[in-house]
Amino acid sequence: DTEVTQTPKHLVMGMTNKKSLKCEQHMGHRAMYWYKQKAKKPPELMFVYSYEKLSINESVPSRFSPECPNSSLLNLHLHALQPEDSALYLCASSQPAASTDTQYFGPGTRLTVL
């Protein structure tokens, strides 16, 4: 199974809402990532979890709060977002700290903040 799943596929939220994005993988990968991607731009790294511990936070605003409940799940909690946060949010997984660190991406959640 080389699949990373993400829910929901689409999300529309107001600036005062609280919502969560979910990601799941069953490949035994121990590194999981959140990326933000704007149209016609490359994925922009937000967070990296390695062995369920947060290893990289790319100075992301606190209105984005990641959580890794176990090695297969990754959540991104959203609160008080701004319209400029509208983007495609991608989850990925890989083997951490290995020379073959291919990342497997999920289909993404397309987020619109009104």
Place this chain on the structure above:
Amino acid sequence: GQQVMQIPQYQHVQEGEDFTTYCNSSTTLSNIQWYKQRPGGHPVFLIQLVKSGEVKKQKRLTFQFGEAKKNSSLHITATQTTDVGTYFCAGPESLETSYDKVIFGPGTSLSVIP
């Protein structure tokens, strides 16, 4: 910091023509990865190159890693409409650090005219 550049930004080709995208890193890379993202889709891993001067082929796609491990290229022979998408190269942040962070190039967007 480390930068990964790609040229061209956009390429429009007639179906059947060849296509090449070039990737350059400001630092030496331990490996380079290539991803393809179809319009409306998510990045999909294509290949990883590790060795200096390495050349790998996948059907009509030929990937090269430079001798200095700072540049790479992707060449598509006789493009087809199924090749449409954005091609990203990506490399680990640094030889010295962990492999948890991958730097993506800005991508080359390929359009194929039938």
